[in-house]
Amino acid sequence: MTIQTSRLSDPAVRAFVTAVNDHDRDAFMSLLAPGATMADDGTDRDLADWIDREIFTSHGHLEVDNESNRGRDLVASYRNDTYGEMRTRWHFEVGDDGRISRFETGQA
Incomplete structure (x- = not known):
């Protein structure tokens, strides 16, 4: 069962x-916080290149099935x-300012 995006617990996520x-x-x-980083399947990637290729030019879409660790x-x-x-699977590190300093993704 999918969790509605508006019901996700963490505001940054x-x-x-x-x-x-x-x-x-x-x-x-x-x-994203200045200097934010990310990893895909355990390997650090160039953030700008990855998001362009994996999200924006390829019309990425997320449907959340489950959340834990306070969202x-x-x-x-x-x-x-x-x-x-x-x-x-996705993991987010969020700073005190509410911005994402790192996210990690990979196959679940």
Whole structure:
């Protein structure tokens, strides 16, 4: 069963999922702390390159199935035009300022 984005517990994670699903690159970038990093399947990636390729040019979309760790860990169905749909896990590190300093994703 999918969790409605508006019901996600963590405000930064909720805004992240909303920005991905709305294909709103500006809103997405405003959520990231300066120097934010990310990893995909355990390997650090170039953030700007990855989000362009995996989210924005390929129409990425997240449907959250489960959240834990106060809303900072998700299990979700993720789909984009490149890879189709896959079950994924997401982990977010959010600073005191409410901005995401790191996120990690990979197949669940």
